[in-house]
Amino acid sequence: MTQPPILRVDHLKAHFRSSYFGVYREVPAVDDISFDVQPNEIFGLAGESSSGKTTLMKTIAGLIAPPLELIGGNAQFSFMPPATNLYGADPTQLARIRWSRLSYIMQGSMNVLNPLRQIRSIFRDFAAVHLGGSKSDFETKTANHLSRLRLDPSVLDAYPHELSGGMRQRVTIALATICRPDFIIADEPTTALDVIVQKEVLGMIRSIQREMGSSVLFVTHDMGVHAALTDKLGIMYAGCLVEVGRTVDIFNAPQHPYTRHLIHSLPRIGDTVQRTGLTGTPPNLANPPSGCRFHPRCPLASDICTVERPVMRQVAPEQRVACHAVAGADA
Amino acid sequence: MPAYFNFAMKRLWQFVLVVFIGINIAYVITHVTPIDPVEQSISAVTSFGNTSPEAIADMRRSLQELYGLKGDWIEQYFSFWRRILKADFGPSLSAFPAPVTSLIARALPWTFGLLVFTTLVSWSIGNLLGALAGYYRHSRSLKLFGVLAMALHPVPYYIVALSLMIVFGFIWPILPITGGSAMDVAQGWNWQFMASVFHHSVLPALSLILIGVGSWFLGMRSLVSNIITEDYVVYAEIGGVAQSRMMGSYIIRNALAPQVTGLAMSLGGIFNGAVITEKIFGYPGLGTLLVDGVYAGDYGLVLGVTSIAIIGVSLSVLIIDLLYPLIDPRVQVAS
Amino acid sequence: MTALLTLNNVSKSFTRGGLLSRHRIEAVKNVSFTIDNNRPEIFAIIGESGSGKTTLARMILGMQEVSGGSLTLEGNRVGGRTRKERLAFMAKVQPIFQNPFEAFNPLKKIDYYLLMTAMRFGGAADGAEAEAAADTALRQVGLSLSEVRGRFPHEMSGGQLQRVAIARALVSKPRLIIADEPVSMVDASLRMAIVNLFGELRDKLGLSIIYITHDLATAYYIADRLIIMQKGEVVEAGAAREVLSDPQHPYSRQLRDAVLSPQVTAPISIK
């Protein structure tokens, strides 16, 4: 465990700042978040809608465009020169890194492939520069890679609309992995899929990740997916990271009251325990609660929670929690 | 292929429908009028000068036949259609006894050439510049072009043509402002004639192109500024796809489909523009023929040009529609 | 024992394509089941996309014609031909949709729909009666008219909106509620509250709910009976917990095995 992390997120802050027709709004979508991703692991990021998980992913990926602004902190990949992040890196450097070292699997496979372009050409557009070699070399490489994902080479002749949703998502995964990148960012890649296809696609992501030894940052709100796929897990609530640790530890011994709720509220086939929903409503990020952002809905809330924001504390060797009610050493 | 066949049949059916409704409108217009069109036409023609009584009787007979005033309305209706289908609009009254069909045949190449040339030029230039303006949103020169296009695009053809005529005909007279070629040059496939045709077409073509470029530019610019926020463009951007490829295969290619549809839908409007532009510059095409036909009270001519316009425009729309699947493979699977 | 809703070999096919390549798509094939009037229940229809479950729901709601078989509510054809018949039908059967943020016109205040329903179905003669009916319905879902009055949809959370949508359906005092994926767009922390509410409505108000979902776990949790659909056909039917504990049809098994439970057991299989 002394290996340096492949991604170090360090007190990252990114806010939406907009002045729309005179009304100024500042939304702290990513608020002081720190965690590491080690080589060869799948790091999961969980949270409900508008918890800031997609924004966090975008900030890490350097996809920061107004009104999103980087306020502070850093997200540093080990394959970048020290103290640089993707945001503001120079274009030639970015062009080298993109797809060969860092690739993406995006939400909504429906629209991420150019509808008017054959799959073959899309592969060439993205990967030919990095893989090099002659045209026939490239064709062979592509076909081999597709067969690894149990995709018939004939999909190369298809247009995106001719493929089913599951098929398209598998093509996207093949596209994202063909250059054997060190790091893959995956944003809700299976949310739109049916459960049977979802399981298949998750297995595929898992197997190709193990084979290549890449790291994956996997964002989804579905706790079942996290339980089945990820090695480490971070839980987000209202723009803050509230708990992070090994997935197995978090599911077996969740510490933060929100995490506990997330895991325990979900019904399972085979047990008939009465499950309850959380009271209250998710906070409005434009106007978040003071102190701990979870306190209005928290069963353990005390006075301090309303005024002071809890810091991350180490509660187990690889588990950190931000909660006043959970005892632990300062991280 | 059966999908394409289906698609083509549907388009063909729409074409037939357009022609059918269009010609019916023409029939209704000419038959519900309270005025006696035959006497009106004849008085319009005879007021120009001395026509022999025999010629007037001849005219009256052919007009009555053309209007289909014989028999009951069903018979009238069918004889009307028979004439349209045979492209027989009778003799022209203003150029008696030349048949209307030959007048139209003489004018058609001029209009066709002018329209095809200006439409292709303005469509391609407008779309290319529009795509660049949508993609490079901060370019100053493209922004300036946008302002110009915004000021020019809403102005009707007539005003633009008139302004060009004033500028190049009176203030700075360097271009011919009337006719299709110089009077003293014989028509034929020779350089001298071609050069003269080109010289004379500059102003009419320019006025059509100026407006055309502006509107395609504006349409394309807003399309592209929407397309660059589409997932597949964002994805290609973070995937490091080369700029030229992005522009060509990702942005322009996807904007092209709606612009081709747009072209089909605006052909009618473009034709309207050509009619008036031709008239202003005395260009010997269908537009001039139509307007002069009205002045001369030449019913057969007006009906003939109107019918040809309806059929010609919808035929062009049909051709564009049939080529559309080349640009967008998706229509082949859509129902 | 009278039947509330009876489906007898209900089928639905769509015709696609033009004159020459016309082909039929059978969205629903020979579905039969009965919901009893005296025994309120939550009846789950389980299926993935393309299984025909939404088409089936739309037919039960009378929003789409049946192309084969018969579909009756208390012996009468669903939907109704005249407006009067339709109103009588809609008073008994009400829908709840998937996306609570879309269930109300964003330009209109929410209470407008509650009051409208009360006037058209609830027999409310004037504004005061309508308000009383709306308030009663809202209290059944844990809200009240004073919390909702004058508010626009964007001012409320997804969970609240879904409650209001349920309350609106309750205003007409229906016998049957058709809920199409009612919690799939609701945040996980609020989801169980809605699911539990369905159980309460069944037990306290005695109404039946057809719960359409792809989520086997909530179906196991709340449903009494279920059918599993694949490509328009019912492949398995029975008591919810029995079927899901021990599915018989290969497809149901595949479906059950693909459910990812929120617990770490074995890592996902690598084939």
Next chain:
Amino acid sequence: MKRIIFDLLKYNNEFRIGVCLILIVMTMAVLSFFSPYPPNDVFVVPPDAPPSADYWLGTTSRGQDVFWQLSIAIRNTLAFGLLVALLSRVISIVVGLSSGYLGGWVDRVLMAINDTFIVIPLFPILILFYFVLRDSMSTILLAVIMSSLGWAYDSRLIRSVAMSLKTREFTGTSVFSGMTIFEILTREHLPYVLPIIFSTTLNNMNWSIGLEVTLAVLGFMDINTPTIGGMIYWANQHTAIVAGIWWWITFPVLTVVATFVGLYLIAVSINEYIDPRSRLSRMGGGQT
């Protein structure tokens, strides 16, 4: 609505320029009510006088004051455009909303007719109308004819919005709240198409005024009602350009161009305001 106008005035340059142009044109139109000369009288002032302190925009060869002629002409032209736009709005709203909501064969029939009207070249048809009606072609009749020809493109726009509104869940809620189809179309769907209706009204005015000018210039309409097209017609009849009476042609052209550009800019800025995509890109934060 008030809010939208206020926002646009404050932050949108195109809208501001458009409003300025239209205000100028409208002021001209309103001034016509104070004209010292009856609009159809000729030789009330010395002919062919260039712009001066007495005759701000000069006088015509027919002895009319260009300024006052222009004010009545632009008033008539604007009224004509507005009349055509309003009448054709009625058709396009009814066709668009019901075609989109009802779907099925109603939609197929209406859209087949609709597409026909989009494709047919209208100008020859208008000319044909004039040809048979001649002197009975009044301005009002022309407006009616034009509005029954010029609704198709906009009704397609409205239909596409109506189709997406139909699939939105609140339409289902409305149906099951007991609303009638008429109530759903007018109360639930109409508010969504209002901005489109507004911007297409302006574009349609441009279209109809453009055609009116063109027809009038050719003499194909009632040239005794003073309009911008009519003014240019008379100027052409007196070969004003050749005779050097440039003010007779220039000022009507400038006025009508200001109208076109003004209406267009307002329509464009409203379109941009209502387009959810461009609005989202300005607001941002749609997704977190």
